[in-house]
Amino acid sequence: MNLGAYLERHAQTLVGSFGRIVKQPFATLMIISVIGIALALPLILQVLVQNARQATGNWTDAIDLTLYLNTAASEERARAIAAQLRSRGDIAAVQVITARQALNEFREHSGFGTALDALTDNPLPQVLVVTPTLAASRSDAAQPLQKQLAAIPDVAEVQLDTAWVRRFHAMLDTAHRLVALISGILVAGIVLIIGNTVRLDILNRRNEIEVMKLVGGSDGFARRPFLYSGFLYGLGGGGMALLLAALTTHLLTGSIRHVAELYGSDFGLTGAGWALGGEVLIGAGLLGWLGAWVAATWHIRAIEPS
Amino acid sequence: MIRFEQVHKRYATGRQALAGLSFSVQAGEMAFLTGPSGAGKSTILKLIALIERPSRGEVFVGDQNLARIGRRRIPLFRRQIGVVFQDHKLLQDRPVLDNVALPLIIAGVPRREIDKRVRAALDQVGLLGKERNLPQELSTGEQQRVGIARAVVAKPPLLIADEPTGNLDPQLALETMRLFKRFNDVGVTVVIATHDVHLIEAVGARRIALTDGQLALA
Ligand SMILES: Nc1ncnc2c1ncn2[C@@H]1O[C@H](COP(=O)(O)OP(=O)(O)OP(=O)(O)O)[C@@H](O)[C@H]1O
Ligand SMILES: [Mg+2]
Numbered sequence: 090m091n092l093g094a095y096l097e098r099h100a101q102t103l104v105g106s107f108g109r110i111v112k113q114p115f116a117t118l119m120i121i122s123v124i125g126i127a128l129a130l131p132l133i134l135q136v137l138v139q140n141a142r143q144a145t146g147n148w149t150d151a152i153d154l155t156l157y158l159n160t161a162a163s164e165e166r167a168r169a170i171a172a173q174l175r176s177r178g179d180i181a182a183v184q185v186i187t188a189r190q191a192l193n194e195f196r197e198h199s200g201f202g203t204a205l206d207a208l209t210d211n212p213l214p215q216v217l218v219v220t221p222t223l224a225a226s227r228s229d230a231a232q233p234l235q236k237q238l239a240a241i242p243d244v245a246e247v248q249l250d251t252a253w254v255r256r257f258h259a260m261l262d263t264a265h266r267l268v269a270l271i272s273g274i275l276v277a278g279i280v281l282i283i284g285n286t287v288r289l290d291i292l293n294r295r296n297e298i299e300v301m302k303l304v305g306g307s308d309g310f311a312r313r314p315f316l317y318s319g320f321l322y323g324l325g326g327g328g329m330a331l332l333l334a335a336l337t338t339h340l341l342t343g344s345i346r347h348v349a350e351l352y353g354s355d356f357g358l359t360g361a362g363w364a365l366g367g368e369v370l371i372g373a374g375l376l377g378w379l380g381a382w383v384a385a386t387w388h389i390r391a392i393e394p395s
Numbered sequence: 396m397i398r399f400e401q402v403h404k405r406y407a408t409g410r411q412a413l414a415g416l417s418f419s420v421q422a423g424e425m426a427f428l429t430g431p432s433g434a435g436k437s438t439i440l441k442l443i444a445l446i447e448r449p450s451r452g453e454v455f456v457g458d459q460n461l462a463r464i465g466r467r468r469i470p471l472f473r474r475q476i477g478v479v480f481q482d483h484k485l486l487q488d489r490p491v492l493d494n495v496a497l498p499l500i501i502a503g504v505p506r507r508e509i510d511k512r513v514r515a516a517l518d519q520v521g522l523l524g525k526e527r528n529l530p531q532e533l534s535t536g537e538q539q540r541v542g543i544a545r546a547v548v549a550k551p552p553l554l555i556a557d558e559p560t561g562n563l564d565p566q567l568a569l570e571t572m573r574l575f576k577r578f579n580d581v582g583v584t585v586v587i588a589t590h591d592v593h594l595i596e597a598v599g600a601r602r603i604a605l606t607d608g609q610l611a612l613a
Contacts, residue, residue: 097506300484303444304545305474306501307467394446 106317124326129333131272167215179225283380323377402452413608430605436588477546479556492526516548
């Protein structure tokens with residue numbers, strides 16, 4: 090068989106499969122919607138995680154510094170240092186937590202109330218929580234600032250407080266992995282859905298397959314139209330998923346922008362993008378092909394003329 | 396062309412359809428399988444087309460021992476045989492053209508060539524002009540002839556038919572038999588299972604008579 094004839098034959102089969110699919114618009118819409126919803130869920134999550142990561146990429150720099158004074162330092166000394174720091178251009182805010190406040194709080198929340206009364210001295214230090222300006226909180230500026238603050242007399246220790254940012258990014262990583270896991274499960278589901286649809290198609294066209302085999306058609310020949318159906322189902326489902334994802338991001342964009350404005354950010358939601366869209370379409374088509382291949386190979390083999 | 400050697404066929408039900416049957420049909424010959432219902436005529440044709448396998452004994456078609464043809468090679472083997480079924484076995488949702496073209500499509504014949512050969516085959520069975528009709532729009536006799544056109548379109552060297560005249564009126568039955576005879580005249584080996592003994596006489600061909608899965612003693 091020459092290439093032209095071969096391609097022509099495949100094109101014909103594709104058109105034939107397409108024709109059969111659109112002849113049952115309701116059933117086709119159902120299956121495409123099922124696939125679309127199953128694919129849209131991880132797609133939307135993926136878009137959200139991606140956006141969260143982008144939006145918080147520079148947050149590693151958004152830090153607080155915690156200054157612990159020597160235990161000998163008085164409350165007055167703490168307030169004096171605070172006043173001195175507030176006058177600096179690279180510091181946005183300073184909060185003083187006096188040793189007394191800290192102890193009272195500890196007394197209230199720890200349940201050691203009476204035991205603590207036995208203490209004659211307050212063992213806790215005075216603490217200052219320093220929030221640098223945005224410019225000074227970049228990681229390259231934060232280190233020198235930490236050194237300068239540590240050099241102030243009576244300052245025992247300066248702690249760069251980035252743990253929560255790291256925690257947030259760890260959460261994003263987990264979310265990302267979760268998306269991958271959910272995607273995997275749904276992808277398996279889609280293969281099964283399409284496989285089952287193709288199985289029903291095959292049973293409906295059992296006679297036709299029998300006739301094909303009787304006149305010398307191979308399993309592969311009988312299978313071909315079903316592979317195209319599977320591919321088209323997948324493609325349709327992928328398109329539906331993109332549509333749903335686009336709709337969702339569109340609906341979310343308004344409220345996210347509103348929230349972002351409240352926080353003084355110009356952050357907006359970015360959609361799936363063309364590249365990801367293309368990947369989803371092709372991936373979904375291939376999934377359909379795969380599901381159809383498994384089902385068709387299995388069930389067509391079992392059909393023997395008698 | 397066809398050789399049965401001590402062929403036994405016992406179906407899964409336990410029913411013995413053929414009991415040590417031996418016969419052969421030469422290339423270019425035309426032969427009729429006759430005998431009462433249940434004698435094993437259809438079983439013989441199914442064994443030839445590898446729709447069934449013998450329980451014991453060997454079947455040869457051409458110079459091939461069918462026992463050596465594995466599952467994967469069956470399609471290729473069947474393309475050498477034209478089969479006509481009593482119930483036609485047409486694709487009901489495809490026009491006549493597609494039905495007759497099926498063996499050529501399977502064989503990978505180029506499109507232009509297909510059209511030409513389908514029309515030639517339809518011409519031979521007198522159905523030219525019905526290409527666009529669906530099978531259900533045709534009479535039983537016409538559907539039977541679509542089946543015959545499909546069986547011969549790829550020019551197989553062997554043509555087998557199971558009661559091809561079973562549902563036809565005597566006139567149409569005779570015409571159909573003559574049609575088979577014409578294919579035989581151009582060198583095709585033809586084997587037909589039938590009840591219509593008087594048709595055999597009209598066409599004048601060899602008769603292989605069976606009873607209970609064995610050759611009937613004349
Ligand atoms: N698939 C099958 N399973 C079980 N038994 C079968 C099967 N096919 C045929 N038989 C039995 O084998 C015997 C021979 O059947 P076969 O169909 O070959 O007869 P036949 O000569 O073609 O009869 P008829 O003239 O009625 O078509 C019959 O007794 C039949 O019941
Ligand atoms: Mg029979």
